[in-house]
Amino acid sequence: MKSSVIEVLQQYNNFTKLKEFSEYGNGHINDTYLLDYEGSGKVILQKINKTIFKEPKKLMENIALVTSFLRDKIEKNGGDPDRETLNLIKTKDGQSFYEDSKGDIWRAYNFIADTICYEQVTNAKEFYESGYAFGNFQNLLADFPVNKLSEVIKNFHNTEDRFATFKAQINEDPLGRAKTVKEEIDFFLNREEYTHIFNRALANNEISLKVTHNDTKLNNILFDKDTKKALCVIDLDTIMPGVAAFDFGDSIRFGANKGLEDEVDLSKVGLDIELFKAFTRGFLEACGKSLNKKEIELLHMGAIVMTYECGIRFLGDYIAGDKYFKIARENHNLDRARTQIKLISDMEEHIEEMKKIVEKYI
Ligand code: ADP
Ligand code: GN1
Numbered sequence: 001m002k003s004s005v006i007e008v009l010q011q012y013n014n015f016t017k018l019k020e021f022s023e024y025g026n027g028h029i030n031d032t033y034l035l036d037y038e039g040s041g042k043v044i045l046q047k048i049n050k051t052i053f054k055e056p057k058k059l060m061e062n063i064a065l066v067t068s069f070l071r072d073k074i075e076k077n078g079g080d081p082d083r084e085t086l087n088l089i090k091t092k093d094g095q096s097f098y099e100d101s102k103g104d105i106w107r108a109y110n111f112i113a114d115t116i117c118y119e120q121v122t123n124a125k126e127f128y129e130s131g132y133a134f135g136n137f138q139n140l141l142a143d144f145p146v147n148k149l150s151e152v153i154k155n156f157h158n159t160e161d162r163f164a165t166f167k168a169q170i171n172e173d174p175l176g177r178a179k180t181v182k183e184e185i186d187f188f189l190n191r192e193e194y195t196h197i198f199n200r201a202l203a204n205n206e207i208s209l210k211v212t213h214n215d216t217k218l219n220n221i222l223f224d225k226d227t228k229k230a231l232c233v234i235d236l237d238t239i240m241p242g243v244a245a246f247d248f249g250d251s252i253r254f255g256a257n258k259g260l261e262d263e264v265d266l267s268k269v270g271l272d273i274e275l276f277k278a279f280t281r282g283f284l285e286a287c288g289k290s291l292n293k294k295e296i297e298l299l300h301m302g303a304i305v306m307t308y309e310c311g312i313r314f315l316g317d318y319i320a321g322d323k324y325f326k327i328a329r330e331n332h333n334l335d336r337a338r339t340q341i342k343l344i345s346d347m348e349e350h351i352e353e354m355k356k357i358v359e360k361y362i
């Protein structure tokens with residue numbers, strides 16, 4: 001075990017009485033460990049990626065505020081706050097994180113037992129559940145004081161800004177990779193119009209900013225293993241003011257894909273319209289009342305724009321030399337970018353159908 005981990009374990013009561021310690025989960029960003037120790041339950045220990053999160057202490061302030069707000073709400077609504085929200089474990093000094101001697105920030109959460117975390121949807125009911133959970137998450141936080149939240153990654157879902165970064169990455173091209181992926185680059189450059197849709201709608205006050213999750217992948221929800229109901233929304237690093245259609249859209253991008261995000265066989269990748277329908281129903285049953293007509297009308301465009309944005313992030317990172325997203329194999333980010341391209345093409349073919357599905361809820 002690394003010395004930094006040993007140093008961290010010493011900051012918490014009992015954590016050194018370890019029975020088990022292992023790397024855990026499939027996140028692309030943080031280092032996540034599962035630990036099991038004598039005398040009590042399991043714990044999720046995470047080192048925050050400080051290359052990505054430049055102000056990890058502010059991020060931890062956000063999470064401490066949001067989780068305690070959610071705890072109170074869930075308790076008031078008669079739910080189980082130990083299982084329906086993340087709960088930070090305090091250090092011996094009563095802090096919600098620990099800064100180690102290298103300046104890395106660590107946090108510990110209660111492990112939520114008897115849950116399943118899916119990488120791919122197995123049936124429409126499950127995806128309906130996930131839509132309801134992310135919609136409800138927005139609802140629970142609707143009266144959270146937004147001004148208390150720090151913007152942990154500036155311009156996180158500003159697609160115009162992401163596009164500018166993408167073009168800069170192509171120009172810099174430190175490894176000479178750009179010429180090998182010209183077709184993929186052109187696919188995105190030819191669709192620049194997508195980058196303006198939401199900035200324009202915000203500037204015209206047609207839609208508004210809400211407290212959103214901003215990283216609504218299926219594997220950021222824990223499902224109850226017995227009831228198969230969505231239980232807890234996790235990965236709260238990117239909670240910030242955002243656009244409802246982006247939470248909707250990122251879920252569709254990941255979960256309504258017939259294939260995995262990094263599937264190499266592109267014939268397996270495409271939009272599953274039944275899953276799109278199921279998620280839309282769940283999401284809008286939970287938060288439809290708080291959205292105006294335009295916000296509902298733009299939901300399906302949120303799916304295209306989020307897939308586009310993620311595509312330029314994956315391709316840009318491939319060109320830049322895989323600096324941002326964790327990779328497990330050569331060309332991993334390129335494979336991910338290609339699935340996004342296939343998915344966008346498929347969504348473009350089904351755009352009228354997607355539009356009709358969301359418009360039923362206006
Ligand atoms: P990343 O930002 O790297 O995606 P996450 O916070 O999503 O990190 O955690 C990675 C994985 O760890 C999750 O997908 C989930 O499987 C698991 N996980 C995280 N927190 C908990 C928890 N409190 N209880 C059980 N599993 C968890
Ligand atoms: C990252 O942390 P994780 O794996 O849930 C990324 C998201 C991307 C996603 C693509 C902070 O999410 O924005 O959409 O990968 N998170 C951050 O899979 O950049």
Ligand code: MG
Pocket residue numbers: 027028219220235
């Ligand atoms: Mg995650």
